[in-house]
Amino acid sequence: xxxxxxxxxxxxxxxxxxxxxxxxxxxxxxxxxxxxxxxxxxxxxxxxxxxxxxxxxxxxxxxxxxxxxxxxxxxxxxxxxxxxxxxxxxxxxxxxxxxxxxxxxxxxxxxxxxxxxxxxxxxxxxxxxxxxxxxxxxxxxxxxxxxxx
Numbered sequence: 206x207x208x209x210x211x212x213x214x215x216x217x218x219x220x221x222x223x224x225x226x227x228x229x230x231x232x233x234x235x236x237x238x239x240x241x242x243x244x245x246x247x248x249x250x251x252x253x254x255x256x257x258x259x260x261x262x263x264x265x266x267x268x269x270x271x272x273x274x275x276x277x278x279x280x281x282x283x284x285x286x287x288x289x290x291x292x293x294x295x296x297x298x299x300x301x302x303x304x305x306x307x308x309x310x311x312x313x314x315x316x317x318x319x320x321x322x323x324x325x326x327x328x329x330x331x332x333x334x335x336x337x338x339x340x341x342x343x344x345x346x347x348x349x350x351x352x353x354x
Contacts (some may be wrong), residue, residue: 207271209338212313213345216353219282219304222290222312225351226284226300229256236347237261238340240268252277255289262336271296295319307316312348314341 214339215222225231232239238261255273259268271291277284282303288296298316305311318337 206319207334207337208315209334209341210246210313210315211338211341211345212311213349214305215249215310215312215349215352216308217310218308219302219310220354222310222348223282223302225348226302226312227251227254229254229275231311232347235351238263238343245272248321252279258291260340269293292320292324294321310352312345314345316341 206336228243230244232242240259240261242256242258244254244256247253254277255272256275257270257272259270261268269292271293272289273296274289274293275285275286282301284300286298286300296316296318298314301311301313301315303311303313316337320333
């Protein structure tokens, strides 16, 4: 199964970065590749969130949709996520937020995905992988910008 990983250091305290990352309904405001996002379920403690996502795939000029479950562990500084239904064959990963001093946070993201498209050759699979990596990098950069502005 393909995997993409990304990491960035954000000049903001861990609590602020986690707060921005947990406010996923705001993502379409500052992430160009998120067309829409709607929370459909939230546990009483807010640590389990289910949301409907529509992403934009600019290279192919189309959209991809999925329902995602996020499980937050605030003490550990992690969000484990997975697709419950949608266009991916598999989509799951983890965000990890690590304090680096009082005013900096390392944000690591790991994503395992599978997107099977019949009759697709190696070149298209390479393009899909590159698109997934670019998307992951853009997500981290957008959260960094939102936290630091």
